[in-house]
Amino acid sequence: MKTLKEHYEVAVIGGGLAGFCAAVAAARHGAQTCLIQDRPVFGGNSSSEIRVTPHGAACFHAYARETGIISELLIEERARNHELIMENGWTNSVWDMVMYDMAVKTPNLTFHVNTPVSRVEMDGKRRIRTVTGLVANAETELVVSADTFIDCTGDGIVAHLAGCQWRMGSEGRDEFNEPHAPLEASKDTMGNSIHFKAKNMGYPVPFEAPEWAVKYDHPDFFYKQGRPPYDIRGGYWWLEIGIPWDTIHDAEDIRHELTRHTLGVWDWIKNKDPETRELAANYALDWIGQVPGKRESRRIMGEYFMTEHDVMGRRVFEDEVAFGGWFLDLHTPGGLLAPTSEPDSAAGYQGDYNVKSYCGPYGIPLSICLSKDVDNLMMAGRNVSVTHAALGTVRVMGTTALMGQAVGTAAALALAEKLPVKEYARDHSAALKQVLLRDGCYLPNGRNEDPDDLAREARVSASSEAELYGMGPDFRNAGTVLLKGWGDTKPKKLDLDKKETQWNRLDAARGQWIAVGGGAIRKLSVCLLNISDTVQKVGARVVPVENLWDYRCDTGFILASTELSVPPGGPHWIEWNEDIEGLMPGYVRLDLDANPAIDWVRAGGVEPGHVSAWDMGNGQMRSQFHAHSFKIEPAQRCYGPENVLSGVTRPRESVHLWRSDPRQPLSQWLELDWSREVEIREIELTFPGHLLTEYHNYPPFYRDPQCARDYSILADDGDGFREILQVKGNYQRQRKHVLNTPVQLSKLRVVIHATNGDPSAAIYEIRCYS
Incomplete structure (x- = not known):
């Protein structure tokens, strides 16, 4: 038996999506990092060995898809892969190789596959000195020492061997009064x-x-x-x-x-x-x-123990580092051996369980990823410090990947500051959040406040900007047609078109988010189909909303209301003249009351940042990924260039997107003007795309049409603009450019020459650093 001893600053054990993202994040931030994986491929449950396709918040919330490292991976997989995405079982080796490729290319990252860890050596009671694994088929014992260890094994094997406290099974209702907890505690787990x-x-x-x-x-x-x-x-x-x-x-x-x-x-x-x-x-x-x-085994006790109440109440944590939004998905213990399957499925995804399990987007704190008992141990994945009920939502892989990136980043930054990771987490959470945002992650309660970002000091202008006129059933935006889900490709016996039609029926109240640029609304129109033989009445109102995920049916105030008369047949454009004054930039929601005789006709394409919802009961709406047809007068100026400095890189309180006028040909440009000379070395861009809905709804070889394909960056030092960078063939959402030498300039211009199909150039954010 050969013994191989290695030392690293960060050792990540477990190469699923949580561990993989943790290791890549730590390495990117300069820590010498080792990733130890017990299987021959990365990805854990998502790999070609198991083939569970990654889910996350975007399955239930429009524009809530996870970004950061997981987004890079999934965008790359769709661009390279010939295979359709299925619910489970169709993952192929292209996905494995996308991850392997990133691991090989990441500086500071060493990895060992086929190496299960089975022994932990402690340095006293509160620090891990080494972990030991056996490299399969190599007759080699691997002993790794590190300053910080991250347990992403799912089963929490490192924490368990280190003597950490853990739980397994369900808490009883009496412990935390969680609505989803059983009356009595048990050892039952999901299967x-x-x-x-x-x-x-x-x-x-x-x-x-x-x-x-x-x-x-x-x-x-x-x-x-x-x-x-x-x-x-x-x-x-x-x-x-x-x-x-x-x-x-x-x-x-x-x-x-x-x-x-x-x-x-x-x-x-x-x-x-x-x-x-x-x-x-x-x-x-x-x-x-x-x-x-x-799905479930050990949950390691951390500095904080997150419950269902934190999730359902969208608690705001000072140390928020990730987010979730999958429903509280608690499968029936026993699975195939139980009388019924997971409760929501058993109820046909209707009724009380469907309503009370809907949650998010909610923030996740770093403190659930810090071991309570061992000072140099962190966790990410399904073994974090949460109750059984809360695990029902945080366990999905899109969410665990975000936790992984957060802990890997925190571990590396703590080492750079020469601080214990718990001290860094306690005293430097604001700085950590800014780093995560800069790295493309999203935080529900965060925005760019980076004092080093020089773009925040500049004035911004653009060659043109789009306005919102609305959209009808014949609306076609060449680059943003509605995506089809994998279910649309399945072999059919029954006529499923009826379900699609019912999806738009006003069998429940429905709402349409509309971005406004401030000022007034003079006229609204909706496209309605009356399937009855008589004139139908539909109540309509415009209400203020806080953001794209404000699902309250009653938001506390009505800006305007009326009753619409809809003649038989159609579709008809029904107009509503109403002067709504004094609007602030952001969103309003147009709500129509239930009337089963009326269809609110779907829009024929996608207008960025515009989605709808339906009344699911208990006073809350549920997100949909399409828009209903509407028109608005005057056209709203909601896509202005100032949006790139809003600090948010997706629709939230507003669309947060600069978008050029689609009636004007490309090239189109966005410009920063400092009115003084600044020195720029790094330029970072966030483009739109891959946000509206989850990964499952994207076809093979997909490159999001909204994303810039070919672009140039120009600098003006007082003698006119000159090109300092040119990119062709891009399809990634976030691009970071480090110039060979710093550039002195007073103006910087990003010129988008071509997109991957959309007629508009568009940017969510631009950052500049010296």
Whole structure:
């Protein structure tokens, strides 16, 4: 046996999305970093071994997609990958190689794969000295010492071996009075899953289940207990088993049981189910996972213990470093062995559970990622310091990736300041937040206040700016047509168009966010279809909202209200003349009351920053990713160049976006003017795109049309503009440019020559540093 000893400033154990982002972040900020992964590929549950596609806040909230390192990775994967994205089971090695490529290219980062850690050596009671792992197939023992350790193992193995306190199972209702907690505490956890992929062969393919497979013979198990075989190609999160087995120590038993059940489920779909067997006739099993993906095991006690109340109340934390927005998704213990599946699915995603589990976007504090018992140990991922109920929302991979980037950044900055990481976290949270924002992350309660950003001192102007006129069903913006979800590609037996039509029906009150530039609104129009034979009345009102995620049905004030008369047939443009004065720049929401005879017709494309919502009950709305048709007079000046200095890089209180007039041809430019000479070495740009909805809704080889493709940066030192940088073929959202030598200038101009399809040039933010 060979022994290999190495020392690093930061050691990250676990190469899932949380650990990967932690390691890359630490290395980018100058820390000598080691990433130790127990599998041959990075990505954890998202890898090609397990194939759970990353979810996050954007599944439930428009423009809430995670940014930072995870965004870089997912944008790159879509640009390179030929494969459709499915719910689960279709992840291929392109994703593995995107991560591997980033790891290889990141300076200061060393990694070891195929190396499970099984021993921890302590330096006293409160510090870890080393971790030891065995490199598979190499007869090598790896011993790594470090100043700071980050446990991203999911199971919290490093923290456990270091003697940290941890919890596993459900807290009782009496401990924190959480609505989602069971009455009595238990050891029950959510289960593990494996996935499968089926392939269309183009001709009939038989399937015979092995004798040891589980036999399924009753449709109620699937259709009345929340386990619909909604897509014969795979993607079933409900192929899940937990208790009576332990999700850590009995993982292999669970894997075998899941394999038996998965073959039985495919046998039902392929040979027995009258709803699917004809559709499945030409499909063959292409892949079945054999590495269980875990949802829950140990949760390590941290400096703070986050509960459901923090999530549902959107508590503002001083040390906010990440955000979440997945619903409180608590699967029924036992999975396939339980009477019903996850409660929301079992209820058809309707009713009380659907309403009370909807949450976010909410902030996440760094203190849940700091071990209470060990001073040089941090955590990120599903093993952080939260209750079982809160874990239901923070556990998804988009969210854990953000936590990973935050702890990796904090670890590196603490080392740079020569401070213990807990002291740095306590005393320097404001500085940490500014670094995370500069690195492309988003914080619900943060904005750019970086004193070193010279752009904040400049005046800004542009060659042109778009105005908001509204949009109708025939609205087509060449670069921002509505994306199609993966569900639109699935084999269909039933006519699903009816559901699509109902999605716009005023069977519940609906609202449309409208960005205003300040001043007044004189006229509003909505496009409505009356499916009845008589004139219908619809109540309408305009209300102020705080931001894009202000889901209150009653926001406390009505700016204007009326009753619209809609004749039979249509669609009709129904006008509403109403002088609304004194508006501040931001959003208002146009709400229409419920009337099941009326369709509020969808807009035919995407206007950046404009989305809708429907009344889901209990006084709150639920976000939708499309817009309803509307017109507004006068046209609103909401896309001005001043938006690039707002400090926010996505729609929130307003659109926060400069957008050029789409009627004017490219090239278009944005200019910063200091009226004095400044020295610039670094220029950082944030472009639009990849924010509206989650990763699942983007097709193969996708490059977001709104993102600048070809652009130049020009400097004026008093003798006119000269080009100092040129970029071609871009599709990433954030670009950081470090010039070879500093440039003295009084004006800086970004000229966008071409986008990836949109007629408008657009920028969320520009930063400049000496």
